[in-house]
Amino acid sequence: MTMATAATTDPMLPQPYSVRQVIKETADTFTLTLEPPNGAGGNRFQPGQFSMLWVFGVGELPISISGDPAERDRLVYTVRSVGQATLALVSREVGDAVGVRGPFGTGWPVAEAEGRDVLVIAGGIGLAPLRPVIYEVLHNREKYGRLVVLYGARSPRDVLYRKELAAWGRQRETQVLVTVDYGGLSWRGHVGVVTTLFKYARLQPARSLAFACGPEIMMRFVARDLETHGFARENIYLSMERNMKCGIGFCGHCQYGPHFICKDGPIFPYDRMRPLLEKYEL
Amino acid sequence: METLEHIIAEHSFFAGLESYYTNLLTGCASNVRFDAGTYIFKEGEEANEFYLIRTGKVALEIFAPQRKPIMLETLGEGEVLGWSWLLPPYQWRFHAHAVETVRAIALDGKCLRTKCEENHDLGYEILKRFAHIMEQRLEATRFQLLDVYRVGR
Numbered sequence: 001m002t003m004a005t006a007a008t009t010d011p012m013l014p015q016p017y018s019v020r021q022v023i024k025e026t027a028d029t030f031t032l033t034l035e036p037p038n039g040a041g042g043n044r045f046q047p048g049q050f051s052m053l054w055v056f057g058v059g060e061l062p063i064s065i066s067g068d069p070a071e072r073d074r075l076v077y078t079v080r081s082v083g084q085a086t087l088a089l090v091s092r093e094v095g096d097a098v099g100v101r102g103p104f105g106t107g108w109p110v111a112e113a114e115g116r117d118v119l120v121i122a123g124g125i126g127l128a129p130l131r132p133v134i135y136e137v138l139h140n141r142e143k144y145g146r147l148v149v150l151y152g153a154r155s156p157r158d159v160l161y162r163k164e165l166a167a168w169g170r171q172r173e174t175q176v177l178v179t180v181d182y183g184g185l186s187w188r189g190h191v192g193v194v195t196t197l198f199k200y201a202r203l204q205p206a207r208s209l210a211f212a213c214g215p216e217i218m219m220r221f222v223a224r225d226l227e228t229h230g231f232a233r234e235n236i237y238l239s240m241e242r243n244m245k246c247g248i249g250f251c252g253h254c255q256y257g258p259h260f261i262c263k264d265g266p267i268f269p270y271d272r273m274r275p276l277l278e279k280y281e282l
Numbered sequence: 283m284e285t286l287e288h289i290i291a292e293h294s295f296f297a298g299l300e301s302y303y304t305n306l307l308t309g310c311a312s313n314v315r316f317d318a319g320t321y322i323f324k325e326g327e328e329a330n331e332f333y334l335i336r337t338g339k340v341a342l343e344i345f346a347p348q349r350k351p352i353m354l355e356t357l358g359e360g361e362v363l364g365w366s367w368l369l370p371p372y373q374w375r376f377h378a379h380a381v382e383t384v385r386a387i388a389l390d391g392k393c394l395r396t397k398c399e400e401n402h403d404l405g406y407e408i409l410k411r412f413a414h415i416m417e418q419r420l421e422a423t424r425f426q427l428l429d430v431y432r433v434g435r
Contacts (some may be wrong), residue, residue: 028433082433124431154431181426183341183353188381191341191356193425199294199360215430221421 011248014054014099019092020074025160029125030090031066031078034098043072046107047132048239048267051075052247054099055092059085062244062262064129065103070139075100078128078160104247106267108133108211108237117145117203121222123152123194123214127160129239129266130213138171145208148201149176152194152214156180156187175202194218195225205230211267213239220277223270233271240265240273257282286311289387293334294360295411303404310393315385322363322378329366329374331388335359338384343377351377355419365412367391 017034024030036043050064067076081087092098110133118137122130137147149168153159159178169176177197179190190197194214210231212222219238226236242254242261249263257276259265276282287308290296296304314333316322322333322340339358343351354376357363363386366374372391398405 080433152431154429158431181429181431183356185350185353187353189356190339190358191353193422195425196355196422200358217428218425218430221425 011101011104012246014052014060014101016097017075017100019094019096019098021094022090022092025078026158028082029078029080029158029160031076032090032092032098033067034075034077034100035073043075045069045075045103045132047110047136048107048129049103049105050129050244050247050262050266051077051100051102051104052244053077053089054101055085055088056097056099058088060099060101060245061085061089062104062247063089064239064266066128066131068135068139069132070135078125078131080125102247104262106265108239108267109209110136113137113209114143115145117208118147119201119203119208119210119226120147120149121194121210121212121214121226122150123218123222124154124158125160126212126214126218126239127151130211131161131164133211134168138168138174141171141173145173146203147171147174148203149174150194150197150201151176151178152197152218153178153180155182156184156189177201193221195221198225198229205235208235210236211239212236216241216277223274223277233274234269236270237267238270238273239267286313286387289336290334293336293387295334295362295415299407303407306397306401306404307389307394310390310397312388312390313385314388315383316380318380318383320380322380322384323374324377325374327374329364329372330391332362332364332367332391333384333386333388335361335363336385336387338380338386339382340384341379341381343379345377351379355422356381362412362415365416367394368409368412 016037020035021033022030045065050062052060053063054060063077066078079086079090081090120130137144165176168174177200179192179197183191210226212219223236240261242256244262245251245253247262249260254261287304290307291304337359339356340363341356342354345351
């Protein structure tokens, strides 16, 4: 059995990819572009899916794919360095090897959004798993209604993909609003939590789908406010996160109520998540 | 030409308010403009009005000793600035700084308080709307205090 065959049949076997590029997004967040060993294309993924990335000798991490689904010759990940394994991952240099398993999990229901307005709400590094949705909509503009991106970061220096945010905002039928929780005096944008942007969003809730990703508590605030603004629960999707290990629903590390986040998610409709979001210590 | 009454009636803060009341409010209203960089009001000053923002952006700021001002929140088109006119001691608690040129309708607080005392139905309508704004901003402040994007949460 060749390595490629083994990889397609055994989801537990990592494929050795090599680092093509590392971009420093903020002081602690980096975007890595990985390419397969033979440089071939064929890396299909759905926006919202994740991979398990091995830093050999250190450990394995679940990381959402943040690149363009149309670029099949690479996989792109945006990683925040918060611990030993993520620090090791973002410290990789061009040419270094990283093991890749996946892609795993469900994606954002972008096909269901066709013909409708799309509201993307991201907090912090939660913009990374939503960036493929934005690419998808912008590449297929005629299929969708308005695209509204609402992004909240902790401070101006924590804002990801600054140039892209500005470029997306210049596209037709696209509105991009960025806010920060703590603004310095040189910041000329919005100050306030991401939900304070809802009133500026120009879309029709009754014909829209909302995709939200960020810290769980932020998504709880977001979902509740979206309901107040006229969104039906089944039209709100959240990206959930728990400690994922195998990525395929075997090990049970990421069990969340009756769901395995890695296999049944990480994307779930809010109406299925709402009872669980309100449980203490789950 | 847009009349003051029409502008008030069209502002989201007064959405659905009966024309009888918007007519009463118009007697207390005036058009105002603040250039970018100017202060609309400052902490400790007497609070005699509130503003319906039509265009532009306002930053609410608070001062701490030996620090630059801290920007708490920004308000923009369609929002309401100021409720200190409504409750004693009628003093502003923050600075309001026009970060962009602001066009707004100013409503005279003393005039409005008098009308609300005379007409409790109007008073209740105003209070309900301000209570809603206060609830939204309290919740946003709680959310902000959680500091959800901080590393190590």
